Amino acid sequence: MTSTTEHGSAGIRAVAERTGLSVDTLRWYEREGLLPRVERGPDGRRRYDDAALGFLRLVQALRRGGMPVAEVRAFVRMSAEGAASHGRRMSLLERQRAAIRRQQARLAEDLLTVEEKIAHYQDLIDRGLDCGGEPVDEATAALQRRRC
Amino acid sequence: MTSTTEHGSAGIRAVAERTGLSVDTLRWYEREGLLPRVERGPDGRRRYDDAALGFLRLVQALRRGGMPVAEVRAFVRMSAEGAASHGRRMSLLERQRAAIRRQQARLAEDLLTVEEKIAHYQDLIDRGLDCGGEPVDEATAALQRRRC
DNA sequence: GCTTGCGCTGGAGTCCACTCCAGCGGTTAG
DNA sequence: CTAACCGCTGGAGTGGACTCCAGCGCAAGC
Numbered sequence: 001m002t003s004t005t006e007h008g009s010a011g012i013r014a015v016a017e018r019t020g021l022s023v024d025t026l027r028w029y030e031r032e033g034l035l036p037r038v039e040r041g042p043d044g045r046r047r048y049d050d051a052a053l054g055f056l057r058l059v060q061a062l063r064r065g066g067m068p069v070a071e072v073r074a075f076v077r078m079s080a081e082g083a084a085s086h087g088r089r090m091s092l093l094e095r096q097r098a099a100i101r102r103q104q105a106r107l108a109e110d111l112l113t114v115e116e117k118i119a120h121y122q123d124l125i126d127r128g129l130d131c132g133g134e135p136v137d138e139a140t141a142a143l144q145r146r147r148c
Numbered sequence: 149m150t151s152t153t154e155h156g157s158a159g160i161r162a163v164a165e166r167t168g169l170s171v172d173t174l175r176w177y178e179r180e181g182l183l184p185r186v187e188r189g190p191d192g193r194r195r196y197d198d199a200a201l202g203f204l205r206l207v208q209a210l211r212r213g214g215m216p217v218a219e220v221r222a223f224v225r226m227s228a229e230g231a232a233s234h235g236r237r238m239s240l241l242e243r244q245r246a247a248i249r250r251q252q253a254r255l256a257e258d259l260l261t262v263e264e265k266i267a268h269y270q271d272l273i274d275r276g277l278d279c280g281g282e283p284v285d286e287a288t289a290a291l292q293r294r295r296c
Numbered sequence: 297g298c299t300t301g302c303g304c305t306g307g308a309g310t311c312c313a314c315t316c317c318a319g320c321g322g323t324t325a326g
Numbered sequence: 327c328t329a330a331c332c333g334c335t336g337g338a339g340t341g342g343a344c345t346c347c348a349g350c351g352c353a354a355g356c
Contacts, residue, residue, distance in 0.1 A: 061258035083278035110209035130231035
């Protein structure tokens with residue numbers, strides 16, 4: 001039996017594979033207070049249970065949404081304070097929700113920008129033209145069609 | 149007449165404001181080859197015309213989509229090669245399109261994760277419960293409702 | 297009993313993408 | 327004329343987020 005699963009908790013390697021974070025990063029997150037202290041097995045090794053994995057999922061959502069490490073840490077500290085910080089935690093998450101939505105909007109624009117450019121190149125290649133709209137010679141046209 | 153507009157080209161400050169990049173970053177992008185050489189006015193200052201602004205827009209789309217500076221530079225170098233690199237440039241953009249779409253998918257998941265958590269806190273606050281599902285005392289409930 | 301493989305800790309090192317000068321020049325306002 | 331602004335260049339410095347050891351322990355396989 002490997003570290004993949006042992007009575008419902010996962011070893012650090014398995015978690016790294018599932019999350020896309022590196023083993024070093026997982027340990028570093030913990031040291032830096034982005035995760036509450038992870039429980040250990042009898043051999044002193046980290047065992048991530050469902051609660052830890054769920055928390056990690058939230059941390060990843062925050063980080064990917066562009067929240068700096070320091071702010072995630074602040075959130076985690078609040079989590080340790082118990083019920084009294086619920087309102088503040090919720091505010092922070094609401095700000096993050098707004099940030100994610102802004103990012104989505106920008107990303108959608110960026111996608112359009114890139115797609116437009118792709119269509120433009122496709123058109124030039126199809127018609128054998130250069131960027132100035134002049135026809136290119138056959139040798140160049142062949143190169144033009146050559147993908148990377 | 150400020151630098152905002154002068155026969156259809158913009159000064160560096162105006163461009164910085166429009167793009168959200170800093171003046172230093174704009175100059176640095178150029179030095180690092182993320183932008184083709186920007187034209188200068190008679191006083192030696194940068195003047196960004198529509199072509200430059202369009203290019204900059206694409207560069208921003210690539211960067212925000214997570215493309216590293218080195219790869220953007222490679223794209224810009226290809227652009228200088230003319231029509232022969234159209235195919236390769238298109239491939240690069242297609243890879244970027246895929247990257248943006250992956251990012252969109254992840255971001256949508258992250259949004260869900262955050263929204264779920266917000267709803268969870270809202271529920272605990274509404275019902276005056278702590279994380280373990282136990283009722284909290286009135287003093288704590290008041291704190292709980294307190295936003296940041 | 298060895299060796300191989302994983303994981304642990306604490307600390308140092310690296311990489312990327314900017315960001316910040318110092319020292320200079322041209323233009324505009326008082 | 328002088329001062330206040332911009333912007334220019336080349337180079338140095340910074341901050342954030344990892345990433346990479348060295349040196350150790352434990353458990354399994356040969």
